[in-house]
Amino acid sequence: MAHVAPSDIDPSAPIGMDEETFSLLALRDLQGNEAENKIVLNIKEQSRFFSDGKGSLSSEAEAYAQQIPSEILASLLTDVNSSVMNSEAGCLDLSLAIGVREDSDTEDESEEQNHVGSRLSLLDAQNQVLEAIKTRRQETDGSGAQTSSLGLSQQILDRLILTHATTIEFVHHFWALFLSGDSERAGELAKLVETLEKAVDRIDAVANDAEQERHEIIAKQKHHIKEVYKASGRKIQWSATSVLGGSSVVKAVVEPTIKAIQKAVREYKKALETEMTEALSIPS
Structure with missing residues (x-):
């Protein structure tokens, strides 16, 4: 008896599976396949789905897409037409070439996008150039990084x-x-x-x-x-x-x-x- 493995099974119980467990397993085997509870995804445009939201055009791209190529080409040809940009002296007028309007005023700029040659546009360009020169000078003098901390490291x-x-x-x-x-x-x-x-x-x-x-x-x-x-x-x-x-x-x-x-x-x-x-x- 010392070599017999211990067991918690009642020795007086019948050998094998009881009737209740056998009936439960038999009824489970007779059941049909259960319906799978899942959501089916129907993806028609997979390239657009996997583009991480990049399929839609930007506002700038949509604006260009709505333009008519023939009108844009005609406007471009008009801008570069040398006969239109000639001055009274028979020379090329650079003011007309770059679209400068001498009679324009800042108060008259009511357009959302300023004209490339208007006075306000020229002032913006001048400020950008002066700011770039100032930044470059600070980098050369070594004083730009000292302003925020009063010159202390x-x-x-x-x-x-x-x-x-x-x-x-x-x-x-x-x-x-x-x-x-x-x-x-x-x-x-x-x-x-x-x-x-x-x-x-x-x-x-x-x-x-x-x-x-x-x-x-x-x-x-x-x-x-x-x-x-x-x-x-x-x-x-x-x-x-x-x-x-x-x-x-x-x-x-x-x-x-x-x-x-x-x-x-x-x-x-x-x-x-x-x-x-x-x-x-x-x-x-």
């Missing part, structure tokens, strides 16, 4: 933001503790004042790094100007004052914070001197 700017945020938290904590008048926390208040004084040192460190970074940019630009002058003999007009950043920018940004620190330290020292004077005036 992203690393210096992140350090300045972090130092400013932590210093403001220390100032808030100082005033909350100073105005509470809790004499038992005098030691903690003294440590806060020491922390505020160190915060000024951290701001000065950021300002010194910003000034060093500005000097490096100026030195790099001067070296570039010398190289250009040696190579082409062309002298680039440039001034070091155009380079932003430096310690002056850092000090200007955190000037209110520094004044708040000085105010807190001054009030603490004033209260400490008053307390020491009162303590010495008390007879022993």
Whole structure:
């Protein structure tokens, strides 16, 4: 019996399948195939279905599709007809060739799409050219990327933001503790004042790094100007004052914070001197 595998089957039960299970299986075999519960997709234009919504024309393409080729060709031939564009002197009038209207006024531009030679179109073209020149000049001078961050690099700017945020938290904590008048926390208040004084040192460190970074940019630009002058003999007009950043920018940004620190330290020292004077005036 030790070698016989254990079994949970009742030994007194009949061997094989019982009648209820046999009847259930027999009835299931007699059933027909069930109807499949699914949705049938009938796709007529598979190329349009798999184009990810690109089958429809854009508004610009629809506008071109509605145009009549013969009319467009006739208009083009009229525009390039040299006999029409001749001036009174018998020469080619460039104003007529490019469609410039000298008598046009900006107030008279009521069309949704401006004429190619109208005054408003010429002003738009002029503004685009001037903007491109300005952008190119900023890229050449190296001053375009400095405007948004006041001339500070992203690393210096992140350090300045972090130092400013932590210093403001220390100032808030100082005033909350100073105005509470809790004499038992005098030691903690003294440590806060020491922390505020160190915060000024951290701001000065950021300002010194910003000034060093500005000097490096100026030195790099001067070296570039010398190289250009040696190579082409062309002298680039440039001034070091155009380079932003430096310690002056850092000090200007955190000037209110520094004044708040000085105010807190001054009030603490004033209260400490008053307390020491009162303590010495008390007879022993």
